[in-house]
Amino acid sequence: MGKIFAVTSGKGGVGKSTVSAGLAVSFSTLGYKTLVVDMDEGLRCLDLMLGVDKQVVLDLSDILNGREINDAVYEVKQNLFLIPAPQKIGLIDAFSLANFANDVNNLYDIVIFDFPAGIDFSLYGSLPKDSLFLTVAFPDAVTVRDAAVVSGLLGEMGLSSRLIINRFEYKLSKKRSFKGIDDIIDEAYLQLVGIVPNSDELKNLSSGKIPKQKSKPMKAFIRIAKRLLGENILLPKVKKI
Numbered sequence: 001m002g003k004i005f006a007v008t009s010g011k012g013g014v015g016k017s018t019v020s021a022g023l024a025v026s027f028s029t030l031g032y033k034t035l036v037v038d039m040d041e042g043l044r045c046l047d048l049m050l051g052v053d054k055q056v057v058l059d060l061s062d063i064l065n066g067r068e069i070n071d072a073v074y075e076v077k078q079n080l081f082l083i084p085a086p087q088k089i090g091l092i093d094a095f096s097l098a099n100f101a102n103d104v105n106n107l108y109d110i111v112i113f114d115f116p117a118g119i120d121f122s123l124y125g126s127l128p129k130d131s132l133f134l135t136v137a138f139p140d141a142v143t144v145r146d147a148a149v150v151s152g153l154l155g156e157m158g159l160s161s162r163l164i165i166n167r168f169e170y171k172l173s174k175k176r177s178f179k180g181i182d183d184i185i186d187e188a189y190l191q192l193v194g195i196v197p198n199s200d201e202l203k204n205l206s207s208g209k210i211p212k213q214k215s216k217p218m219k220a221f222i223r224i225a226k227r228l229l230g231e232n233i234l235l236p237k238v239k240k241i
């Protein structure tokens with residue numbers, strides 16, 4: 001049985017797909033057979049970010065409608081595979097998704113679901129109960145409060161969540177509404193699993209360029225992946241994130 005992670009947020013545009021791609025690359029680099037599933041019906045993007053957009057013919061809706069799983073699996077690199085989201089909305093139903101999630105859980109070491117933003121949680125209950133939700137927020141009061149709302153609602157459904165702070169900048173952190181990382185954790189009432197720096201290298205992901213393994217953002221993703229696998233990895237000094 002693999003491990004399932006579901007990436008969520010309250011507000012849109014906080015970096016869920018970037019985090020999904022960065023973590024997927026990291027888990028695969030660490031040697032885990034990793035599948036990332038784009039759940040953003042109508043607005044898919046991971047095929048572009050992971051550079052397989054030109055190959056895509058079939059998507060998740062085809063699997064849910066009876067095609068073999070492998071028919072819509074695209075290999076990104078060794079150990080890393082993507083199932084793209086449908087380009088139309090309304091094609092993912094909770095029952096078929098639950099069966100699909102169980103099947104892929106048996107086929108891959110790690111499965112990452114990249115969900116759309118917002119508080120429509122109708123599909124979350126389809127994932128196995130031991131899935132871990134990763135709620136992404138910026139280091140600002142609005143998105144952290146939304147992350148807290150999301151995690152509260154997930155908790156009511158019996159689902160566990162953790163916090164990932166994205167687009168962190170040490171210099172800006174001094175000027176923003178939070179004085180430091182502890183403030184963010186206090187406000188979100190959520191266990192923090194990692195901080196991803198604001199980085200131009202990650203902006204290039206939108207054109208399929210995955211940052212180098214030794215770059216700051218990829219090092220941050222590797223740290224998060226290791227923590228999610230149960231390793232005790234300390235947070236670097238905030239100036240060095």
Ligand SMILES: Nc1ncnc2c1ncn2[C@@H]1O[C@H](COP(=O)(O)OP(=O)(O)OP(=O)(O)O)[C@@H](O)[C@H]1O
Pocket residue numbers: 009011012013014015016017018019040045115116117166167168196197198199200202203204205206
């Ligand atoms: N750490 C980062 N540093 C720099 N740019 C980033 C970072 N994270 C995300 N971005 C940029 O922010 C934009 C939004 O990111 P992304 O698409 O991952 O967000 P999202 O939460 O998945 O959005 P949506 O809610 O629409 O699904 C993209 O242009 C992306 O390149």
Ligand SMILES: [Mg+2]
Pocket residue numbers: 016017018040045114115116
């Ligand atoms: Mg997205």
